[in-house]
Amino acid sequence: MAVTLRPRNLHRTFYAIARHYSEEKSIYQKHEEGEKPRMVYGKPYPDWRKPWISRDGEWRSKLSVFVEKNPNPDFLYALSQLPNITIEQIKEWWGNLKTIQEIENQKFLPKRVAVLGPNLGALHFFTYRQAAVRLKDKREWIMGDMTTLNLPQQYEDGYFVEAVDCTNFHHGGIRYEGLQNLSNLNFLKWLCLKNNKYIDVWCLDRIAGQNGKSLEYLDIRGCNLTLSCVVALARMQALKYLVITDPGDDVELQAALSLLEADKPNLLIKAEPKEEEVQDSK
Structure with missing residues (x-):
């Protein structure tokens, strides 16, 4: 027996799940509230351990709202290999990303x-x-x-x-x-x-x-x-x-x-x- 799914009902299903499991604030909301001082063992977080976009003297653009951490070293290495990159390396990199994604999806x-x-x-x-x-x-x-x-x-x-x-x-x-x-x-x-x-x-x-x-x-x-x-x-x-x-x-x-x-x-x-x-x- 064929079952016809209405987009409206499917949307409600996803909305119900998102309502319970996605209550974290967005990156834009965190940016609007301002950065809170980070402390480690009662002391200010060292400047050399801060993301590069949060360090004093760094130029910030409007797109910096999407940057919270330092760039992934694997991603930077892949960019450095662009002139000589091969199809096999791209497949291996894509496979590693899929593995990381599946591990994250299975986490408790x-x-x-x-x-x-x-x-x-x-x-x-x-x-x-x-x-x-x-x-x-x-x-x-x-x-x-x-x-x-x-x-x-x-x-x-x-x-x-x-x-x-x-x-x-x-x-x-x-x-x-x-x-x-x-x-x-x-x-x-x-x-x-x-x-x-x-x-x-x-x-x-x-x-x-x-x-x-x-x-x-x-x-x-x-x-x-x-x-x-x-x-x-x-x-x-x-x-x-x-x-x-x-x-x-x-x-x-x-x-x-x-x-x-x-x-x-x-x-x-x-x-x-x-x-x-x-x-x-x-």
Whole structure:
């Protein structure tokens, strides 16, 4: 069934979100109020550490309202290479910018949690990034995007996240910064991070610290599993079922997983073959 979206309704959706999450003053408003003296440990901020546009004797134009910090050194280096710049360098620079943008977009927002609470805030974060979420005592999975889901815009009781499926998480998977959005989910028992290429030992260590007391099922197939990752998995106290990709001929990793099973009698580890091997067998 086709769904027709009116621009007016879409505008209201964006306005509601912006109303809650975009209360910071604009650069122009800060400029009109005037610069406040900055103090560091009770002393005035050193002049040599000020942005060049704020130093005494520097020429200021009307466009200086858009300059708050020193120019990015990477950007200045790119400008210096303009006569000899290549297409490969431009692609690499653009890729780095996209990576920085995605990291910023996945960062934990305290204001979102203050308005929605940790569970409803996590529901917003994951569903709007093509992940699926299941609530406590529910069977259906919640998935969609900003234009199809009708999620509460303020805190409501009764939303307790129990399972999160990040298999289809956009832009290659969730990152270390995005995992902080799982914090304070006291009912989270099921988590799938299948084929999330950014999952490493640091990510698993963060999950162990945040959700180790409640998480019972973890799927990390297709992730980069190392010996250090096994140490992080050992910190997950409530873990009962672990799904991984078959380590193959890695004897050290096999031994570490065996020790993990011996240390946790209630833990079942299931090793599945790589997807390429399954396709070749067919």
